[in-house]
Amino acid sequence: MKRELGMSLVLVLMCAGLWISNPDFLGQSNVVNTTRQISMLGIYAMGMGLVIITGGIDLSIGSVIGLTGVLLAKLSSSGMGCLGYPLWVGVPLSLAxxxxxxxxxxxxxxxxxxxxxxxxxxxxxxVRGVSQAVAEGGTLSFGDSPFLRLANDGLLHVGGDALIPYPLVIFAAVLAAGAYVLHSTVLGRYMYALGGNREAAEYSGINVSRVEVLTYVISSATGGIAGVCYASYIGQMSQQVGMGYELYAIAAAVLGGCSLRGGEGGALGILIGSAIMRVIDNGINMFQVRYSDGGIRRIWRLDPNWTFIIIGAVILVAVVFDQVVHIIQEQRRVRRAAEASAAAPRPFEAPPTAGAG
Structure with missing residues (x-):
């Protein structure tokens, strides 16, 4: 919980700094769009978080996002080369x-x-190759399908914008389900046990293989749900969609407290990590500094070409921080064990026997 509180404070300070730099950061349109982006990242970051908690990694989740969208466009779009099936057919098949x-x-x-x-x-x-083969190296468009409303519309319309985009509703459901699984079910306890000590989990009678398979199934399922949302948001799909998304998911999970060693993390932390990643992404475009140059007012902005430099640095800082925390915790455990050993009563020592006189 301390890490979640610390990262929440970082998130608040980041938002405050960006708002001071550019008041448009808290404008309705930007807030709604950023919330939508956080939600779509959070959906598949939750699946990635579960895998990381068990001590694994899923580098394919970005490709799964792309495959889901491409299959959905191929099955349910009415464009050239598409099959034109109803969405109630295309969505389940793509998720399957x-x-x-x-x-x-x-x-x-x-x-x-x-x-x-x-x-x-x-x-x-x-999976990326399958997406490319399905799309035949091109782009599959949804045209003006009502399906586009899934990501671009929502609830509580004010000024033409929906204050609660539908991806946020989906993310709330995924977040609630993930929190329930992790913190209120036997499966969640097994996931933490598997990530904490695999051998101990096996000796305690846990079906390690079944738990591990389930986490990868859940991860891909969340990638599929995110893929449906991204397909609706973008309106057209190709094999390029989803490329590099796995890095965002890993960064969001690690920033939220999921240790790459396994056995640590939670749903709330993944939410905070997803928010930080998307605020950084949005902040690179929104951050600005006003200054005067010879009486002429100018605005300095971050170079968008620095996006991956900044995100890569954030990932490295998060990993280094996680390692430092584990080193400090290990040192504390060793010191406490030594202190407990020194304070423990020594076994009774028999007095020496008198020598023969």
């Missing part, structure tokens, strides 16, 4: 494909004892 990706990767990791990094890296490239 996402779930199958997670199931396949989970089985490869558990049955063949392969490293999650290698399996999901291969899955990332393979």
């Amino acid at each position: 494909a996402a779930v199958l990706v997670g199931l396949a990767q989970g089985l490869l990791i558990t049955r063949l004892k392969l490293q999650p990094f290698v399996v999901t890296l291969g899955g990332m490239l393979l």
Whole structure:
């Protein structure tokens, strides 16, 4: 909880600084759009967080997002080369494909004892290739389909904008489900146990393989849900959509307190981490400094080409911070153990026997 409070304070300070720099940061349009972006990131960051808590990693989630959107466009769009099926057919089939990706990767990791990094890296490239083949290297458009309202509309309309975009409603449901699973179910306790000490979890009778497969299925499912939202938001899909999104998800989870060692993290932290990542992304475009140059008022803005430099630096800082915290905690445990050992009563020592006189 201390880490969540600290990151919440960082988020508030960031928002305050950006608002002072540019009052438009808290304008209705920017707030609604940023909330939408936070929600869509948070949906699949929740799945990534579950995988990280169990001690794994899912590098394919960005490709799953792209595959879901491409399949949905292929199945339900009325454009050239698309099949034109109703959305109630396209959405379930696209989500089923996402779930199958997670199931396949989970089985490869558990049955063949392969490293999650290698399996999901291969899955990332393979799924990206499938998306490219389905889209035939081009772009599939939804045109003016009512489906576009899913991401671009919402509840409580004020001034033409929906104050509560539908992706926020979906994210709230995913967040509530993730919090319930992690903190109120046996499966959640098993996830923490698996990430904390895999061997101990196995010896305690936990079906480690089943738990691990479930986390990858859930991760891909959240990627599929996010893919549907992104397809609606963008309005057209290609194999490029979703590229690099796995890095945002990892960064959001780590910033929110999910240790890459496993066994740590929570739903609230993932929410905060997702918000920080999208506020940074938005802040790169919104931040400005007004100054006077020879009586001429000028505005200095951040170079958008620095986006990945800043985000990469944030990820490194988060990982370094996580490592430092673990080192300090380990030192404290060692010191307390030494103090407890020194304070413990010594065993009774028999007095020496008198020598023969």
